[in-house]
Amino acid sequence: MNAKILLVNPPIYDFAAYDFWVKPYGLLGIAGYLRGKADFKFFDYLDRLHPFAAKQRELESDQWGRGRFYFEKIANPRILEDIPRYYRRFGLPRKSFQQFLTEQRQCDFVLIQTTMTYWYQGVQEVIEDIRKFCPKAKIILGGNYVTLCLCHAEKLGADFLVQGANLKPLGEYLNIAPDLMQPALWEAYRKLNVGALKLSDGCPFNCTYCSVRRVTVNSSPGLWNAL
Secondary structure, three states: OOEEEEEEEOOEEEOOOOEOOOOOHHHHHHHHHOEOOEEEEEEEOOOOOOHHHHOOHHHOOOOOOOEOOOEEEEOOOHHHOOOOOOEEEEOOOHHHHHHHHHHOOOOOEEEEEEOOHHHHHHHHHHHHHHHHHOOOOEEEEEEHHHHHOHHHHHHHOOOEEEOOOOOHHHHHHHOOOOOOOOOOOHHHOOOOOOOOOOOOOOOOOOOOOOOHHHHHOOOOOOHHHOO
């Protein structure tokens, strides 16, 4: 019997965010490698074609598929209290995900993509809901946040963390051999008007202030890190 895997692209906590063709390419790439070897469900908080988002007229896409994310104004974190800008939670309402979880069967694993390190509040929110509604599921985190802030990520309560671009530990944890020739699992979306194609990985330079070398070194490939 195939493992049941839930894929989640978390909400964003930030001052600003806009959909310039933002898609969780890393998460869908990993799922693509497991195509036919696992059964998938997918929840993308940033999906502006989701039935809830589609009802919001201000979220309509322009002719190139870009547009605003649904957002809610929230209190600034204490460390950012002095910044005179509204802090926001970008993404579908939390209750939408909770309803999604109550309607789905229990899953074996939950794969959560992480990107910007300071977006960890969205990851934390997802983990809390998974623990409440799918307590038996094993939660797996991968991506930039995990790679760059491992000690901090360990405190969020996930079961398994994937650092960098080495997918071997993930395959061993899932007990599934990935097929690296498979494309990303774009069919996970119910409706899709734009996609993404990755043509290169990494950077030829090694600047001391840049994290690219850490998140793509020995990449085969470094998909967890691509949004």
